[in-house]
Amino acid sequence: MADLDSVLSCLDLNLDRSVERLQALLRIPSISTDPAYAEDCQRAAEWLRGDLEAIGFDARVHETTGRPMVVARREGPAGSPNVLFYGHYDVQPVDPLELWDADPFDPRVVDGPDGSRRITGRGSADDKGQLMTFIEACRAFIAETGGLPCSVTIFLEGEEESGSPSLLPFLDTHRDTLSADVALICDTSMWDKDTPAISTGLRGLVGEEVTIHAASMDLHSGYFGGAAANPITVLARIIGELHDAEGRVILPGFYDGVPELPEDVRRVWDELPFSQDAFLGQVGLSVPFGETGRSVLEQTWSRPTAEVNGIEGGYTGKGFKTVIAAEAHAKISFRLVFDQDPAAIRESFRQFVRERLPADCRAEFHEHGGSPAIQLPFDSPVLETAREALSAEWPNKAVMIGMGGSIPVVGEFKRRLGMPSLLVGFGLADDRIHSPNEKYEMRSFAKGQRSWARILAALGERGTK
Amino acid sequence: MADLDSVLSCLDLNLDRSVERLQALLRIPSISTDPAYAEDCQRAAEWLRGDLEAIGFDARVHETTGRPMVVARREGPAGSPNVLFYGHYDVQPVDPLELWDADPFDPRVVDGPDGSRRITGRGSADDKGQLMTFIEACRAFIAETGGLPCSVTIFLEGEEESGSPSLLPFLDTHRDTLSADVALICDTSMWDKDTPAISTGLRGLVGEEVTIHAASMDLHSGYFGGAAANPITVLARIIGELHDAEGRVILPGFYDGVPELPEDVRRVWDELPFSQDAFLGQVGLSVPFGETGRSVLEQTWSRPTAEVNGIEGGYTGKGFKTVIAAEAHAKISFRLVFDQDPAAIRESFRQFVRERLPADCRAEFHEHGGSPAIQLPFDSPVLETAREALSAEWPNKAVMIGMGGSIPVVGEFKRRLGMPSLLVGFGLADDRIHSPNEKYEMRSFAKGQRSWARILAALGERGTK
Numbered sequence: 001m002a003d004l005d006s007v008l009s010c011l012d013l014n015l016d017r018s019v020e021r022l023q024a025l026l027r028i029p030s031i032s033t034d035p036a037y038a039e040d041c042q043r044a045a046e047w048l049r050g051d052l053e054a055i056g057f058d059a060r061v062h063e064t065t066g067r068p069m070v071v072a073r074r075e076g077p078a079g080s081p082n083v084l085f086y087g088h089y090d091v092q093p094v095d096p097l098e099l100w101d102a103d104p105f106d107p108r109v110v111d112g113p114d115g116s117r118r119i120t121g122r123g124s125a126d127d128k129g130q131l132m133t134f135i136e137a138c139r140a141f142i143a144e145t146g147g148l149p150c151s152v153t154i155f156l157e158g159e160e161e162s163g164s165p166s167l168l169p170f171l172d173t174h175r176d177t178l179s180a181d182v183a184l185i186c187d188t189s190m191w192d193k194d195t196p197a198i199s200t201g202l203r204g205l206v207g208e209e210v211t212i213h214a215a216s217m218d219l220h221s222g223y224f225g226g227a228a229a230n231p232i233t234v235l236a237r238i239i240g241e242l243h244d245a246e247g248r249v250i251l252p253g254f255y256d257g258v259p260e261l262p263e264d265v266r267r268v269w270d271e272l273p274f275s276q277d278a279f280l281g282q283v284g285l286s287v288p289f290g291e292t293g294r295s296v297l298e299q300t301w302s303r304p305t306a307e308v309n310g311i312e313g314g315y316t317g318k319g320f321k322t323v324i325a326a327e328a329h330a331k332i333s334f335r336l337v338f339d340q341d342p343a344a345i346r347e348s349f350r351q352f353v354r355e356r357l358p359a360d361c362r363a364e365f366h367e368h369g370g371s372p373a374i375q376l377p378f379d380s381p382v383l384e385t386a387r388e389a390l391s392a393e394w395p396n397k398a399v400m401i402g403m404g405g406s407i408p409v410v411g412e413f414k415r416r417l418g419m420p421s422l423l424v425g426f427g428l429a430d431d432r433i434h435s436p437n438e439k440y441e442m443r444s445f446a447k448g449q450r451s452w453a454r455i456l457a458a459l460g461e462r463g464t465k
Numbered sequence: 466m467a468d469l470d471s472v473l474s475c476l477d478l479n480l481d482r483s484v485e486r487l488q489a490l491l492r493i494p495s496i497s498t499d500p501a502y503a504e505d506c507q508r509a510a511e512w513l514r515g516d517l518e519a520i521g522f523d524a525r526v527h528e529t530t531g532r533p534m535v536v537a538r539r540e541g542p543a544g545s546p547n548v549l550f551y552g553h554y555d556v557q558p559v560d561p562l563e564l565w566d567a568d569p570f571d572p573r574v575v576d577g578p579d580g581s582r583r584i585t586g587r588g589s590a591d592d593k594g595q596l597m598t599f600i601e602a603c604r605a606f607i608a609e610t611g612g613l614p615c616s617v618t619i620f621l622e623g624e625e626e627s628g629s630p631s632l633l634p635f636l637d638t639h640r641d642t643l644s645a646d647v648a649l650i651c652d653t654s655m656w657d658k659d660t661p662a663i664s665t666g667l668r669g670l671v672g673e674e675v676t677i678h679a680a681s682m683d684l685h686s687g688y689f690g691g692a693a694a695n696p697i698t699v700l701a702r703i704i705g706e707l708h709d710a711e712g713r714v715i716l717p718g719f720y721d722g723v724p725e726l727p728e729d730v731r732r733v734w735d736e737l738p739f740s741q742d743a744f745l746g747q748v749g750l751s752v753p754f755g756e757t758g759r760s761v762l763e764q765t766w767s768r769p770t771a772e773v774n775g776i777e778g779g780y781t782g783k784g785f786k787t788v789i790a791a792e793a794h795a796k797i798s799f800r801l802v803f804d805q806d807p808a809a810i811r812e813s814f815r816q817f818v819r820e821r822l823p824a825d826c827r828a829e830f831h832e833h834g835g836s837p838a839i840q841l842p843f844d845s846p847v848l849e850t851a852r853e854a855l856s857a858e859w860p861n862k863a864v865m866i867g868m869g870g871s872i873p874v875v876g877e878f879k880r881r882l883g884m885p886s887l888l889v890g891f892g893l894a895d896d897r898i899h900s901p902n903e904k905y906e907m908r909s910f911a912k913g914q915r916s917w918a919r920i921l922a923a924l925g926e927r928g929t930k
Contacts, residue, residue, distance in 0.1 A: 033784025093786055099682075162784050203687065207785045216749030217564075218900040221772045222668065222870025223654075225800050226764035227745065229754040232773040232795075233708070239698060240705030280692065280825075284681030287824035289694040299691035307686045308697040309788050310779035315796060319498025319627050320672045320833035321558060322798055322871075323774050323899055330697075331780060333787055335690050359752035360745075368785035405687025406787075434685040434788055 003145050004457040010140040011449045018136045018449065019109060019119065019442075021051065025089070025128050026107040026121045032067050032090035033162035041067040041158045044089045048156055055139045057154065062174075064166035067158030071177060074138070076151040081464045083456075084153045084180035084419065086409055087131025087187060088160035091123035092434045099436035109442065117442035126433035129440035130186040130425055131156060133448030137456060140449070149460025153180060157409070160187075163207055163369025164408050171416045179417045181464040182382050184455070187407055188425030190444070191272070196390035196398040196451065198383060199423035200376040201301060204336030205406035206345050207368030210235070210353055211329045214361050218314075219324040229360045231328040232313040238356045239330060242306050247291040249306045249334075251348045257339030261302050269297050272399060282430055301402030305335040306349075331368070335406065342370035371408030374421075382422050382464050389454035390424065393447055426451065468610050469922040475605040476914045483601045483914065484574060484584065484907075486516065490554070490593050491572040491586045497532050497555035498627035506532040506623045509554045513621055520604045522619065527639075529631035532623030536642060539603070541616040546929045548921075549618045549645035549884065551874055552596025552652060553625035556588035557899045564901035574907065582907035590896035594905035595651040596621060598891060598913030602921060605914070614925025618645060622874070625652075628672060628834025629873050636881045644882045646929040647847050649920070652872055653890030655909070656737070661855040661863040661916065663848060664888035665841040666766060669801030670871035671810050672833030675700070675818055676794045679826050683779075684789040694825045696793040697778040703821050704795060707771050712756040714771045714799075716813045722804030726767050734762050737864060747895055766867025770800040771814075796833070800871065807835035836873030839886075847887055847929050854919035855889065858912055889916065 011018075030044035031037040045061045045068040052059035052072040059072035067090060076082075094104040102108060107121030119129060134154070141148050155178055159166055171178060191197040214229040244250050261269075276296045280286055290299045299305075313328030315321035334345050346367070353363045376383070383400070390398035403423070410421045426448035432438045476483075495509035496502040510526045510533040517524035517537040524537035532555060541547075559569040567573060572586030584594060599619070606613050620643055624631055636643060656662040679694040709715050726734075741761045745751055755764045764770075778793030780786035799810050811832065818828045841848070848865070855863035868888070875886045891913035897903045 033786065034782060093780065093782060093784075095780070095782065096683075161786075205687075205787070207787075209785070214750070217897065219748055220870065220899045221770070221774060221798060222670075222800065222868070223765065223894070224748070225772045225798075225869060226755040226768050226770040227753045227761045228748065228750055229752075230772055232776050233704060236701040236704035236773065236776070238705075239701035240703075243698070283684055283689070283693065285679070285693055285825045287694075288692045289823065289825070290691040296692045300688065303691050305686070305691040307690045307695055307787075307789055308701065308779065309686060309786060310781045310790070311697050311701070311793065312777050312781040314773065314775035315558070315560070316775045316777040316794070317499065317558060317560065319558075320674070320796055320798070321498065321626075321774060321899065322670070322672075322772075324772055325775075328776065329781070331785055333686060333690075333785070335687065358754065360750045360754070403687070404690060405685065429688070432682065434786065435683045 004453065006144045007140045007453045008450050010144045011136060011453060014140070015446050018132065019445070022119065022129055022132045022445065023107045025132065026123055027105055029105045030090050030158065031093050032159050034093060038067065041090055045070050045158055048089055051135065052154060055142050062170070064170060066166045069158065069166070069170055070156040071174070072154040074148055074152055076148045076460065080150045081459050082151045082180040083459060084155055084178055084183045085134050086155050086183055086185045087134065088127045088157045089131065090158040090161050091126065091128070092161050094122050096436065101437055118439040119442060119445060120437065120439045122438050124438055124440035125427045125431035126438065127160070127187045129445055130427065130448065133426060133445060134184070134186055134452045136449040137452035140453060141456065149456050153178065165369065167409060168412060171412055175417060180419060183413045183419050183421040185407065185410065185421050185423050186425050188403060188423045189427035189429060191399050191401060193428055193441070193443070194394060195396040196394045196424070197401045198386055198398055199403040200400050201402040202374045202410055202423070203404055203406050204340065204342060204371045204373035204411065205408065206334040206336065206342045206370040207331070208333070208346060208349055209329065209331050209366040209368055211327055211364040212361055213327045213364065215324065215326050218326050221322040221324045224324055228324050229358055230324050231361060232325055234358060234361050235311070235313065235328040235330055238353055239308055241356065247289070249304065251345070251352050253344060253348050254304065256344070257341065258304060258337055261298060268400070269402070272297070272401070279429070297402070300404035302337055304337050304340055306332065308332050335404065337373045338375065340373060342372055346370060369408065371406060371411050374411045374414060376420065380420060382420070385458045385462055386422055386424060386455050389458045390451055393451045393454055424451065424455070469918060471609045472605045472918045473915050475609045476601060476918060479605070480911050483597065484910070487584065487594055487597045487910070488572045490597065491588055492570055494570045495555050495623065496558050497624050499558060503532065506555055510535050510623055513554055516600065517619060520607050527635070529635060531631045534623065534631070534635055535621040536639070537619040539613055539617055541613045541925065545615045546924050547616045547645040548924060549620055549643055549648045550599050551620050551648055551650045552599065553592045553622045554596065555623040555626050556591065556593070557626050559587050561901065566902055583904040584907060584910060585902065585904045587903055589903055589905035590892045591898035591903065592625070592652045594910055595890055595892065595913065598910060599649070599651055599917045601914040602917035605918060606921065614921050618643065630834070632874060633877060636877055640882060645884060648878045648884050648886040650872065650875065650886050650888050651890050653868060653888045654892035654894060656864050656866060658893055658908070659859060660861040661859045661889070662866045663851055663863055664868040665865050666867040667839045667875055667888070668869055668871050669805065669807060669836045669838035669876065670873065671799040671801065671807045671835040673797050673811060673814055674794065674831040674833055675797065676792055676829040677826055678792045678829065680789065680791050683791050686787040686789045689789055693789055694823055695789050696826060697790055699823060699826050700778065700793040700795055703818055704773055706821065712754070714769065716810070716817050718809060718813050719769065721809070722806065723769060723802055726763060733865070734867070737762070737866065744894065762867065765869035767802055769802050769805055771797065773797050800869065802838045803840065805838060807837055811835060834873070836871060836876050839876045839879060841885065845885060847885070850923045850927055851887055851889060851920050854923045855916055858916045858919055889920070891916065
């Protein structure tokens with residue numbers, strides 16, 4: 001444990017410099033969903049390759065048809081476990097920009113309302129700050145001990161926020177490079193600021209964009225109103241019908257593969273110190289909106305959803321325009337749980353829309369990624385090792401939780417590479433990821449680095465089996 | 466009639482120069498609804514003042530709290546009728562700009578698909594081309610005969626496309642200047658390209674903008690999806706419920722003051738050479754969308770509507786963003802007929818929305834103008850005079866029709882100035898007003914000028930009583 005102590009101490013002493021490195025990475029606006037930022041994504045990938053080379057990794061940027069992948073490798077002692085670390089360097093768009101207190105790509109270290117230090121900026125929590133916790137842990141290990149306790153491959157993608165279109169072909173063509181005993185993924189949250197969490201369930205995702213077309217041009221609502229199909233109205237009706245009065249999604253077959261929560265899991269969740277009022281209250285809400293008769297944890301961890309993420313049609317500028325639009329668009333996503341089949345859900349949605357199209361209207365669909373949910377076994381040795389390592393670092397013991405978000409790569413690691421994933425992250429619920437004023441707690445960043453050092457040391461000692 | 470013949474001949478000889486004048490006016494992007502174009506509206510008003518002064522009108526630009534008004538006066542022979550001509554120099558926004566074949570503010574004279582000459586550009590038909598037909602008729606009268614056959618006040622507003630917020634106070638404070646025996650309004654269409662029309666009924670309009678607020682910030686649909694209220698879904702449900710299965714608007718009291726069409730009017734409309742297939746077919750539609758069991762003419766002339774003119778919420782850029790928006794917006798307009806009360810309709814809509822708001826959601830409303838419908842008497846002498854004058858100019862006799870659009874000023878002229886309006890216009894159904902590639906037929910522009918010369922001559926001869 002002398003090695004670990006000196007590594008932890010090294011991390012503490014070099015925190016300022018690790019913050020500077022993170023800020024350099026945060027300054028690159030690597031928004032993957034908008035082609036205007038393609039070059040910035042490239043720059044972020046190159047920056048990471050350079051940083052990993054500097055600490056002795058054999059690092060490469062791999063071009064794809066989309067944003068590039070970074071893959072870096074450093075061998076550990078002979079016979080040591082082989083781990084893959086996964087993160088993503090791409091970030092969400094920043095609109096509405098006017099709601100940011102500062103430039104989202106000019107990160108600062110500021111005091112939060114509770115006096116805690118925090119790092120601001122898009123990507124600070126999702127996922128640049130988190131992925132750097134692992135790289136900093138490796139840096140300190142190498143600096144203090146001359147090497148890593150495990151063989152480590154670091155795999156950073158740049159399309160996580162835009163459906164990961166290049167991921168599957170890349171996994172298939174780099175199966176040998178990427179296969180490991182276990183994947184370590186740092187893209188999740190703490191249970192609360194003192195309680196680390198390991199996520200054992202993740203919702204899947206189906207992203208769909210639908211465009212309803214009606215007339216061949218925009219129409220004057222005086223001349224044509226009352227006789228012409230209005231695609232916004234048609235789209236609104238379809239969206240309005242997606243849920244029944246109990247908040248259940250009425251797509252045929254939607255709940256196929258969605259079991260009721262096992263009693264033992266429900267018991268674990270019921271015992272978690274969770275305040276529904278606080279969870280909703282932090283964002284100005286008070287009442288669960290979704291399926292009636294379900295707790296918020298059930299709603300967000302073990303129940304599927306249909307959400308409209310964006311809608312647009314007709315005149316949306318200042319003032320008023322009496323137009324009947326030629327088309328209307330919506331971006332709709334489905335969060336999937338357990339064994340729901342993304343392809344079946346997508347097809348059911350498309351059929352649902354088509355069946356509701358009035359005469360003269362047609363629907364056009366555009367796919368924005370899809371991945372099934374994943375459920376990790378509760379009894380793996382890696383899980384137990386990580387739980388102990390995390391519990392040693394933080395005030396409270398680590399808990400095992402579900403997760404409402406989707407990390408498609410977890411399912412693909414399992415299916416394509418036969419590799420389980422350990423999901424450990426240091427974000428907090430109020431990090432405002434995907435929203436204006438995203439931030440990452442300095443404590444998350446510092447103790448996150450220390451947590452990974454502990455986990456790497458423990459895996460090196462005990463192995464993964 | 467020698468005077469009229471020479472005036473008509475003068476118009477024919479000077480058509481090219483009148484087109485150049487119209488093009489100069491069309492080059493000014495006088496979009497009233499967008500404050501960015503306020504100076505251009507001012508320029509358009511000044512241009513008109515200058516042109517009217519040049520032909521001997523006493524012309525002034527009157528500032529308002531919004532866009533300026535142009536008022537010009539030239540006396541006719543003692544005892545001649547006193548007419549007010551109304552038009553508007555403001556135009557609709559031009560988005561989506563990418564659907565225009567050419568710069569909307571660089572008007573051209575081009576050949577249409579049927580070989581007819583047309584003038585292109587935003588405002589060519591609505592309403593700059595139309596208002597210039599009247600000014601050109603006056604110019605020719607003055608050039609050929611040294612004066613006008615009637616006393617003429619020309620009143621041009623710059624807020625018609627944005628709810629005319631300054632109109633009512635202006636009418637009240639300029640009652641004496643603007644009152645006349647009859648108002649002549651050129652902002653409507655022909656029945657078809659050979660058949661002039663006089664509009665005797667006009668739908669009113671209520672414009673509303675509603676914003677649904679839910680959470681205090683945009684949320685991640687993974688973390689919060691299933692538990693947090695989605696304002697887009699809430700808005701879509703409300704819009705989806707506005708109509709029943711028969712296409713009737715279900716707002717309480719919506720049909721108060723909406724009688725069934727009188728049998729004699731229905732008979733006139735039934736006899737009009739109207740092809741529902743052609744009307745809908747020109748814009749790529751085939752089936753009437755609105756109230757079942759109503760003809761398209763009824764739907765657009767004598768039935769009220771609720772149309773969503775614009776909707777926006779969440780992420781609408783390229784790619785995908787798994788966000789639950791904090792708010793969603795819609796612009797909704799109601800076309801009113803007969804005795805519907807704009808204030809009552811507005812309040813009924815707001816109540817309808819409020820009643821459907823789930824917990825944690827609130828609605829914010831913004832008013833975008835309102836005016837009742839108007840119905841003109843079928844038996845006025847002015848109507849008969851105009852019908853004869855128009856029938857002399859065009860291949861077919863003039864018909865009296867209803868109109869789906871709203872020209873709020875008509876009702877206000879009646880209510881505030883006690884003045885009936887004669888609605889004569891030379892637009893065609895395919896002029897694409899409010900849409901990309903708006904145009905005005907050269908034949909409309911040329912024969913429109915001649916039509917007004919005939920009407921002015923006839924009014925001067927016979928009077929308005």
